[in-house]
Amino acid sequence: MRADGRQNDQLRDMKITPHYIKHAEGSVLIEVGETKVICTASIEERVPPFMKGQGKGWVTAEYSMLPRATQVRNQREAARGKLGGRTMEIQRLIGRALRSVVSLEALGERSVTLDCDVIQADGGTRTTSITGAFVAMALAMQKLVDNGKLKSLPITDYLASVSVGIVGGRPLLDLMYTEDSQAHVDMNVVMTGDGKFVEVQGTGEEASFSREELDSLLALAEGGIATMIEEQRKALGHVSALIGTGARA
């Protein structure tokens, strides 16, 4: 039995509150167990310099934790004057993952910035950020459709993410902090609605893992992500049916 009574292949309770921040074009509060992340999607009618003049859009992400999202207070990166390696790695991952289900051509020369701010952390903040940011992004892009700026939603498929790991020899789905800190192998998986992989990042810090272990973790992730996408559908309401329709056409 896990500390919170879950089965090995069971997700934590998950709740997505859409339209959480009034100023943003799209926003959610996503809660996965005790992990809570505010995800906002901001649309600007311009692209970064390296994308100019290509008739394509851009999707990028930023990630941060409030100083007291964690058990011990963390110094702000703004106070230190620079982003840490972990932050950079995570925000590159979030942006890359979301771009894999967006037709940048269909989006046109505008950019979407996904801000993922962890207000309380209990493991899985990066995967929760991806899952929440997807919903915020879809809500913001649908606003472009509603305003007549886009003909259809430029999102090709659903996208969600979960962590899996091997703790005390057992493969577990959706690690909370106490599990994560004991895991010998830790893997973050990002998958699409049609069951394909977008990112597989498996790491054995001071440890290695076999092909069989890898296979068992991938199977757990697959199951968890399918459940998560169901939650995304509920949060998206009528927008849920439009994912994949326009961009695929």
Place this chain on the structure above:
Amino acid sequence: MRADGRQNDQLRDMKITPHYIKHAEGSVLIEVGETKVICTASIEERVPPFMKGQGKGWVTAEYSMLPRATQVRNQREAARGKLGGRTMEIQRLIGRALRSVVSLEALGERSVTLDCDVIQADGGTRTTSITGAFVAMALAMQKLVDNGKLKSLPITDYLASVSVGIVGGRPLLDLMYTEDSQAHVDMNVVMTGDGKFVEVQGTGEEASFSREELDSLLALAEGGIATMIEEQRKALGHVSALIGTGARA
């Protein structure tokens, strides 16, 4: 009539949710109209180098806004690599204000860091931060009493803050963003439970103001702060009666 139907001397609706972040020693979500700030108080058993060996504690504050707390997205200070002047000014103000009602001797050689993170902004973020941070600080310090680390709460009095300003010739209490952006005079006032001033910062950008205008603004602030302190009392529950008792003894 004001845009949201308030009287000139009327505060916005105000709500303080205590214990909002589980990891922090003290925390609140404070909502004043559409302005929402997460305030956490973190206690560490050490003081900054310049305070060492004096047998006294320290109270300091940090302030930040999520990039999409505002109508237009703001670049993160962590990404720019430095804190802006406005942020520094605000966090110096918050720390200074809160220290005025703490007995640093009674606190002993430990420090309290107040993190004020604005998740949605609609005017008055610095004054709301002070009002919320006071409650988070009291909750955290009471935990030190409950744990036997302190004999009594080292807080000498209540403390709250409000903005006032002159908009279209009328003195108004508790400006929301649309009012603030049209104000000719803008004043932030911090007061204690016994009706004394801790900070008075009145500014006429591209304008000046008379002594009579100054007097009318101070009167408005006085009334608003008294109401705010009532809300702080409710949020503090049984801790509310302990403010001022120990430190004054």
Place this chain on the structure above:
Amino acid sequence: MRADGRQNDQLRDMKITPHYIKHAEGSVLIEVGETKVICTASIEERVPPFMKGQGKGWVTAEYSMLPRATQVRNQREAARGKLGGRTMEIQRLIGRALRSVVSLEALGERSVTLDCDVIQADGGTRTTSITGAFVAMALAMQKLVDNGKLKSLPITDYLASVSVGIVGGRPLLDLMYTEDSQAHVDMNVVMTGDGKFVEVQGTGEEASFSREELDSLLALAEGGIATMIEEQRKALGHVSALIGTGARA
């Protein structure tokens, strides 16, 4: 009696040397007691990006202290790689105060940068900077009139600043360092030639103050600023009569 023999409502000796730095469009050395500040006004025929295309000018300020302006050497902010919060707060105050007596429309699309460099500090460096920068600014703007770039001086009124505070229970005008470091309440006041307020910043660090104390400090400041403006008139010579004439027309 005060340490230097002054009355409670007496300013220190004050001396303004105009045209102190030959390269600047306007400059002064201002000495208030032992506090000495070089103020230069630099005019550039362009405005910052956020002001472009509005047909208006801009006035901004920078403030710094030489490392050995103080009793103990301070590390240079250039060496530390960033401006401190105190510096940012002060330079924002100086710029804001001076803009309150300039018609930015009359100035046209050009900018004035006021550099206030404290070469020796003995209390009141920010208020002395404002008082000196006003003269440097007027001299520089008059040069624009003399060169035919402006029809009249775009300055609507005089502006000066002084510090007041409560030390050992007594309200005092124009604090020197030893007084400032013992003050329970410290207030910086900026006023115009017609006796209106532009900034009122009263602070009780680890202390609070009553309405009566506030009133007594404001009265002291009012008297001191009127005297300071007389000194500004002398330093400005024939330019003194032109303040307020053009911009009001």
Place this chain on the structure above:
Amino acid sequence: MRADGRQNDQLRDMKITPHYIKHAEGSVLIEVGETKVICTASIEERVPPFMKGQGKGWVTAEYSMLPRATQVRNQREAARGKLGGRTMEIQRLIGRALRSVVSLEALGERSVTLDCDVIQADGGTRTTSITGAFVAMALAMQKLVDNGKLKSLPITDYLASVSVGIVGGRPLLDLMYTEDSQAHVDMNVVMTGDGKFVEVQGTGEEASFSREELDSLLALAEGGIATMIEEQRKALGHVSALIGTGARA
């Protein structure tokens, strides 16, 4: 056929020159096709603050490219004043991978810094850095054994890394730059001498990949890494036989 005539499952020519930099405790020049990396291992008799007093050592890595290692000159990170996200991600990966085959207990309270400086880049710079850094690290640690500071080599197994990817629908081993820039899926794999995984990082930028594709890439990587470890053995000479002996004992 690939552009350089290789088979899909064929590595580029690989050459490891040990003792390339005279000052370093261990060093190699590693060349994989046209990719050339200088790897040095520096030993210091102290550990970073977070590791102090645990009786364990630390292994960390830094990665950089000369500005003209690439076709178009890249600005130096030292000139920009900060490390980019890509650099941080890579140096975290290298350090983490190498720690997985080191017994930090057996190493004792000392640290090994692996500097990987790419002097010419043609794809696979991060995997080449790992493969080369392993040899530099082994040479440096053996010097500790030779000097009597360690009883045996604290390395538990071989470690090497290769990139694989899907280009034009074909799974390819050891991508060079022109292949890498066209790949729809790009995967970096780190494995040990006994055929276990240490890192699996598969990414589909603007694309996704199936489970079958993932399996085919892992199989290619497995073969390539076994060959690479043979080259490491040759470069290590008599040290090659000592890998895994001491730490396992």
Place this chain on the structure above:
Amino acid sequence: MRADGRQNDQLRDMKITPHYIKHAEGSVLIEVGETKVICTASIEERVPPFMKGQGKGWVTAEYSMLPRATQVRNQREAARGKLGGRTMEIQRLIGRALRSVVSLEALGERSVTLDCDVIQADGGTRTTSITGAFVAMALAMQKLVDNGKLKSLPITDYLASVSVGIVGGRPLLDLMYTEDSQAHVDMNVVMTGDGKFVEVQGTGEEASFSREELDSLLALAEGGIATMIEEQRKALGHVSALIGTGARA
């Protein structure tokens, strides 16, 4: 004839005002023509980490220009967040030069920081800084003798500096800005009281110079420095006779 009527081998008017800044242990305002530099010497009873425990002192320098010391306003290095290459080069030069006439052993474990702040620039700011800093340093060190902390002045000889250059084919002494900007060869020379060289830095930007030209410039510098040292003697008053006596004993 030179623009200001000087002979080719004639220095500009030079004036050294000692004790210019009251807080510093030693200070001067040095004026060489229109170039004006405030030099302060600050003594601290500790040395930088790399000098600890050697029983020796340290002398270092910092250099800066006020933004409007020059014809066109320069951005502050503190605002840019880093020191420029020119500043670093100059402050390294000043520190190195002054250390050459100090017995660090005799100084003992304390450090002297020389701050050279150019308030008005008209060529020769680095050489003027050296000449002025020498006097400020001697005054500060004599205070250590007067306070009984040192038995004698730890300065082995006088030290001064001048610029020379070839302008329009003519070797000139002590270049002012208009000359400096046209010079094909520019040389800064630092010499001691006994006529030896401490620094010779000759530069031909987009030009080269012959051995004969080099010789003529060195001869000019030698004459100018001897005159400068006479001015230093006058400014030092009774301290002038103590230079070289203690340290040589």
Place this chain on the structure above:
Amino acid sequence: MRADGRQNDQLRDMKITPHYIKHAEGSVLIEVGETKVICTASIEERVPPFMKGQGKGWVTAEYSMLPRATQVRNQREAARGKLGGRTMEIQRLIGRALRSVVSLEALGERSVTLDCDVIQADGGTRTTSITGAFVAMALAMQKLVDNGKLKSLPITDYLASVSVGIVGGRPLLDLMYTEDSQAHVDMNVVMTGDGKFVEVQGTGEEASFSREELDSLLALAEGGIATMIEEQRKALGHVSALIGTGARA
């Protein structure tokens, strides 16, 4: 006898490998004794902002050392977030020296960046960088001629550099690290093919030197540089004959 058996006026063995880095327009590996520097020349068809619209080109340099180029590992400047004073001084020197033999008019509106990366250091890294960068620059500029972008090589003369110094009373040519660290006087000299000086930088840290010593060092440098230019000619092959022909015409 010197530690490596050389005569006082003898250079170390010197080897220049042209075309060392395939991506750069020009490149060499230069080895002078145990000092090894990779020099690349990168050509870009634009000039920095301050040179725009003048019809002239620009030549600039950057210098760095690999962390383990030295006996003790040095922290990377990219990790520290800023360039040190020594690096800035050296890269300014290299750029200035090379510009003295380039006709910027003949080069046209393009820029050449010389990157000098020291991979192993044993004294004389800045002088070796200049000598190597000259060859890399000539190779890159000849490519512009070969491509028809320039009619002839815009280089007016050869340029090389060597260090000289006084060690134990003896003037020595081409100091290696152990000599350099004991030198009382250290001088870097840059000269052209026709025997003129471009830079003479003589420094006596904690020491001074006489005119006779200066003369003896200049004589040693002159001999060494002539020999170095012979090595440059060999490395340049058929390009060697073109130096000075076009630009002088």
